[in-house]
Amino acid sequence: MRRSWFLTIAATLGFAFLYAPIISLVVFxxxxxxxxxxxxxxxxxxxxxxxxxxxxxxAAWLSLQVAFVAATIAVVLGTxxxxxxxxxxxxxxxxxxxxxxxxxxxxxxxxxxxxxxxxFVAMEGIFGWPAGRGLMTIIIAHxxxxxxxxxxxxxxxxxxxxxxxEEAAMDLGATPVRVFFDITLPIIAPxxxxxxxxxFTLSLDDLVIASFVSGPGSSTLPMVIFSKVRLxxxxxxxxxATIIIGFVTLGVVAATxxxxxxxxxxxxx
Amino acid sequence: MVKNPQLAIDTRPWRDPTATxxxxxxxVTKKFGDIFAVSDxxxxxxxxxxxxxxxxxxxxxxxxxxxxxxxxQPTAGTIEIDGQDMTHVPPYNRPVxxxxxxxxxxxxxxxxxxxxxxxxxxGLPRAEIAERVAELLTLVKLQxxxxxxxxxxxxGQRQRVALARALAKRPKLLLLxxxxxxxxxxxxxxxxxxxxxxxxxxGVTFIVVTHDQEEAMSLATRIxxxxxxxxxxxxxxxxxxxxxxxxxVAGFIxxxxxxxxxxxxxxxxxxxxxxxxxxxxxxxxxGVDCAPDQRLSWAIRPEKLALSRERPAGRFDANVxxxxxxxxxxxxxxxxxxxxxxxxxxLRVTQTNTMRGNPDAITWDEAVYLTxxxxxxxxxxx
Numbered sequence: 001m002r003r004s005w006f007l008t009i010a011a012t013l014g015f016a017f018l019y020a021p022i023i024s025l026v027v028f029x030x031x032x033x034x035x036x037x038x039x040x041x042x043x044x045x046x047x048x049x050x051x052x053x054x055x056x057x058x059a060a061w062l063s064l065q066v067a068f069v070a071a072t073i074a075v076v077l078g079t080x081x082x083x084x085x086x087x088x089x090x091x092x093x094x095x096x097x098x099x100x101x102x103x104x105x106x107x108x109x110x111x112x113x114x115x116x117x118x119x120f121v122a123m124e125g126i127f128g129w130p131a132g133r134g135l136m137t138i139i140i141a142h143x144x145x146x147x148x149x150x151x152x153x154x155x156x157x158x159x160x161x162x163x164x165x166e167e168a169a170m171d172l173g174a175t176p177v178r179v180f181f182d183i184t185l186p187i188i189a190p191x192x193x194x195x196x197x198x199x200f201t202l203s204l205d206d207l208v209i210a211s212f213v214s215g216p217g218s219s220t221l222p223m224v225i226f227s228k229v230r231l232x233x234x235x236x237x238x239x240x241a242t243i244i245i246g247f248v249t250l251g252v253v254a255a256t257x258x259x260x261x262x263x264x265x266x267x268x269x
Numbered sequence: 270m271v272k273n274p275q276l277a278i279d280t281r282p283w284r285d286p287t288a289t290x291x292x293x294x295x296x297v298t299k300k301f302g303d304i305f306a307v308s309d310x311x312x313x314x315x316x317x318x319x320x321x322x323x324x325x326x327x328x329x330x331x332x333x334x335x336x337x338x339x340x341x342q343p344t345a346g347t348i349e350i351d352g353q354d355m356t357h358v359p360p361y362n363r364p365v366x367x368x369x370x371x372x373x374x375x376x377x378x379x380x381x382x383x384x385x386x387x388x389x390x391x392g393l394p395r396a397e398i399a400e401r402v403a404e405l406l407t408l409v410k411l412q413x414x415x416x417x418x419x420x421x422x423x424x425g426q427r428q429r430v431a432l433a434r435a436l437a438k439r440p441k442l443l444l445l446x447x448x449x450x451x452x453x454x455x456x457x458x459x460x461x462x463x464x465x466x467x468x469x470x471x472g473v474t475f476i477v478v479t480h481d482q483e484e485a486m487s488l489a490t491r492i493x494x495x496x497x498x499x500x501x502x503x504x505x506x507x508x509x510x511x512x513x514x515x516x517x518v519a520g521f522i523x524x525x526x527x528x529x530x531x532x533x534x535x536x537x538x539x540x541x542x543x544x545x546x547x548x549x550x551x552x553x554x555x556g557v558d559c560a561p562d563q564r565l566s567w568a569i570r571p572e573k574l575a576l577s578r579e580r581p582a583g584r585f586d587a588n589v590x591x592x593x594x595x596x597x598x599x600x601x602x603x604x605x606x607x608x609x610x611x612x613x614x615x616l617r618v619t620q621t622n623t624m625r626g627n628p629d630a631i632t633w634d635e636a637v638y639l640t641x642x643x644x645x646x647x648x649x650x651x
Contacts, residue, residue, distance in 0.1 A: 162371060162373060164369045164370075164371050164373040165373050165375060165376075167338075167340055167360070167367075167369070167373065168367070168369055168373035168375075168434075169375070169386065170340075170359075170360045170361050171338055171339075171340075171360050171361070171365075171366055171367045171435075172361075172366065172386050172387030172390055172434070172437075172438065173361045173362075173387055173390035173391060173438070174361055174386075174390050175361055178390070182386075183375060186377045187376065187377055
């Protein structure tokens with residue numbers, strides 16, 4: 001079938017609208033000039049400058065740590081939650097749980113951040129933990145909102161999973177715990193990995209929630225960039241942003257591929 | 270393996286009142302909410318039997334099977350397997366294995382790993398497992414397929430892997446849920462005989478759930494017909510077909526002509542029923558548990574009716590009626606005639622096509638006589 005010229009134009013415009021700013025950012029990260037908007041020649045010197053900046057390196061390391069731990073916690077809790085939602089057909093408060101799990105997906109970050117901050121302050125007052133704001137509170141906050149995404153991803157995979165597979169394993173002598181590790185987990189593993197990658201990416205991206213719950217000396221990468229940009233855009237921020245875009249793209253592509261692979265091409269009858 | 274010649278009674282323990290059943294269900298009931306999926310089922314199944322639970326969808330046959338496997342707990346009643354009470358034993362501790370309708374092969378394991386899974390759970394040594402897996406692959410004729418994944422197999426091959434996996438642990442009792450349901454007709458017929466052969470060689474007790482009456486008839490030593498959570502009849506295939514105990518069973522298995530009538534003579538040696546629908550009397554050559562003037566049903570299979578152009582010499586002034594051929598369906602081996610009687614009742618009659626291209630065959634719109642023997646039909650009071 002011949003593609004209509006209308007569709008071609010629509011697609012081009014759509015992509016341009018989405019990616020023109022990103023492309024210009026990537027292009028200008030290789031600009032020689034220290035003026036962001038004036039092109040004066042190709043150079044990778046801003047990438048070099050980036051590596052020499054201890055503040056940015058520190059923040060990047062912190063962000064990676066937070067993203068790694070938060071994504072891992074989110075996957076463990078999110079998977080348990082998804083199993084509960086899918087496997088136990090009816091229990092008190094199931095609809096409630098399903099709704100509250102999905103809520104953070106649509107909750108404005110400002111509200112999530114603020115409510116978590118208030119919670120942490122109150123908890124510190126009552127239990128004395130977590131003491132002050134910092135790495136720990138950012139990890140908890142990120143795990144909380146990332147969990148919602150993990151639940152959605154894992155839940156859809158679990159719903160597709162044939163219950164008789166688990167019954168068959170049990171019939172062959174596996175205890176329920178054994179069944180979970182032998183059958184359920186390997187089959188939903190691609191969904192877990194893609195959920196983890198998604199959570200990792202989301203955590204790496206987050207500025208608003210982290211700003212609320214971080215403390216002195218624990219600024220994540222997005223927070224550092226934001227504060228730098230407030231003092232005027234410098235080309236090294238462009239370079240940094242390009243690197244982040246690279247990471248995020250890799251994460252999202254990997255997550256998508258895994259999720260596609262986890263669905264059997266020829267479903268068993 | 271040389272089989273000793275056996276007397277019929279040896280292979281039919283259910284006819285021996287002193288035999289001990291292998292599986293005993295006692296008043297088993299299962300409720301889902303307010304609905305009785307299975308209600309008050311009592312059933313004895315003997316060692317090495319191939320017992321078929323036959324019924325339509327929602328008849329409770331699958332629920333009964335799932336209770337035997339341990340996936341469902343009975344609301345009331347007990348399940349005993351090999352003399353042990355299994356009612357509340359979880360599925361992983363039962364000497365029972367199940368072959369699932371969807372086969373439920375583990376998609377992330379290959380054929381060998383699928384078959385070995387149950388053996389590994391028993392903690393058998395590796396060499397022994399490998400040996401047993403090879404043995405099973407030979408049994409189901411899948412040598413050389415061990416390294417394939419379920420996705421790389423055809424429907425028939427998956428079915429055989431599922432069977433091998435279910436047999437791996439040498440279960441005392443094998444449950445099969447619609448084992449041939451997902452296969453096409455030709456493959457189903459072949460597999461059917463293979464299944465019986467395997468069952469006979471291994472001597473394992475099989476309980477098969479099916480909705481396909483032909484499958485049940487050809488597989489089973491005995492059939493339990495289920496209807497609305499209850500067992501409507503238990504018997505050998507011939508009993509179920511030739512001597513149904515109710516209108517439901519007669520109508521469910523095979524095709525049947527059913528007419529109503531009133532008892533006019535009730536003697537210990539014979540019964541006479543007047544049927545308006547048939548337009549004649551029915552003479553039954555044996556005593557029936559009924560009373561004079563009782564309304565009841567009489568059922569006869571299409572192949573038990575004889576069709577002729579000339580009036581046959583009827584005995585007892587009964588068992589002969591008249592009609593016109595309305596419809597003929599030629600099925601190759603047999604032809605099914607639909608005969609319209611004077612009362613408006615239609616009877617189905619099958620005739621075997623013994624002669625090739627018979628030019629003298631009875632054809633459309635011919636007036637014909639129908640006759641039957643004095644024990645060809647069943648008198649049904651329920």
